[in-house]
Amino acid sequence: KAAKNVYFNNPMWPGEVHSVKVENILFKGKSDFQEVLVFESSAYGKVLVLDGIVQLTEKDECAYQEMIAHLPLCSIPSPKSVLVVGGGDGGVLREISRHSSIEHIDICEIDKMVIDVSKKFFPELAVGFEDPRVHLHIDDGMINFTLSIKFLRNAPKGKYDAIIVDSSDPVGPAQELVEKPFFETIARALRPGGVVCNMAESMWLHTHLIQDMLSICHETFKGSVHYAWASVPTYPSGVIGFLICSTEGPPVDFKNPVNPIENVEGAVKHKRELKFYNSEVHQAAFALPTFLKREVSLL
Ligand code: AAT
Numbered sequence: 515k516a517a518k519n520v521y522f523n524n525p526m527w528p529g530e531v532h533s534v535k536v537e538n539i540l541f542k543g544k545s546d547f548q549e550v551l552v553f554e555s556s557a558y559g560k561v562l563v564l565d566g567i568v569q570l571t572e573k574d575e576c577a578y579q580e581m582i583a584h585l586p587l588c589s590i591p592s593p594k595s596v597l598v599v600g601g602g603d604g605g606v607l608r609e610i611s612r613h614s615s616i617e618h619i620d621i622c623e624i625d626k627m628v629i630d631v632s633k634k635f636f637p638e639l640a641v642g643f644e645d646p647r648v649h650l651h652i653d654d655g656m657i658n659f660t661l662s663i664k665f666l667r668n669a670p671k672g673k674y675d676a677i678i679v680d681s682s683d684p685v686g687p688a689q690e691l692v693e694k695p696f697f698e699t700i701a702r703a704l705r706p707g708g709v710v711c712n713m714a715e716s717m718w719l720h721t722h723l724i725q726d727m728l729s730i731c732h733e734t735f736k737g738s739v740h741y742a743w744a745s746v747p748t749y750p751s752g753v754i755g756f757l758i759c760s761t762e763g764p765p766v767d768f769k770n771p772v773n774p775i776e777n778v779e780g781a782v783k784h785k786r787e788l789k790f791y792n793s794e795v796h797q798a799a800f801a802l803p804t805f806l807k808r809e810v811s812l813l
Pocket residue numbers: 567568569570579599600601602603605606622623624625628653654655656680681682683687688689691713749750
């Protein structure tokens with residue numbers, strides 16, 4: 515009984531487990547930062563797992579990657595310079611590359627093993643790295659982790675139109691990515707009226723964390739701050755949220771995209787069709803359930 519209970523001890527979702535059937539294990543390794551596992555499942559295609567937590571599956575990765583990329587990029591006119599923190603699988607890069615206005619994409623991923631594994635087992639995601647606008651930096655998005663001056667602190671002030679934080683849950687290497695100093699460095703690196711979109715967990719499981727992140731973001735980003743969500747079956751509770759903010763400057767109306775994807779030439783002509791995101795889904799993503807509005811202030 516005690517051995518079985520170990521499975522219910524994940525601090526992000528105590529008391530529950532989520533299962534998919536493993537057909538065979540394709541890769542198992544330990545990087546300097548985390549345990550990396552790839553397996554073939556029977557129902558969701560290949561699955562990438564970091565420290566025992568599902569990061570993506572071939573079947574439903576489209577929902578997360580398309581939303582976290584296009585919610586911010588379709589909310590500003592003609593984005594040019596973008597930073598991704600995390601996202602070593604390349605899926606978010608693949609989505610960003612649909613935007614023909616973009617000239618420069620930086621990605622700051624902590625773990626080279628994730629990139630190598632993705633190139634080997636997830637070519638449909640790692641294709642994102644082939645875009646010549648992509649500049650890869652293997653480094654961490656954190657401030658105090660290994661070195662004191664990190665990638666974001668070195669970035670010129672106001673360099674980016676958009677920053678996408680595609681990071682893992684805040685246990686392990688991504689812990690500092692939900693804390694105030696990190697958001698302050700993000701705000702500094704954005705131009706006035708620039709936007710950030712963060713992975714922001716599940717409204718069913720993490721209202722406290724969402725509340726904390728919202729409070730920090732309201733203090734840090736003087737434009738607007740919103741919460742949006744989407745269905746991702748293999749993430750715990752089946753949904754994932756996005757905290758999306760803008761800095762002071764030209765106002766950003768997140769709920770009504772000024773740069774609708776249907777008008778982005780590169781997105782329409784891209785050889786891989788969008789599977790999840792469209793302008794209707796964008797607008798719907800900001801509709802919040804009553805319990806969430808009641809439990810979390812500032813929404
Ligand atoms: N796109 C797939 C979804 C992810 S991947 C999260 C990525 O963030 C991983 O590649 C991980 O190595 C990277 N990462 C973690 N910490 C840092 C850091 N400090 N700096 C840079 N990159 C980091 C997210 C899945 C969310 C799962 C929700 N339950």
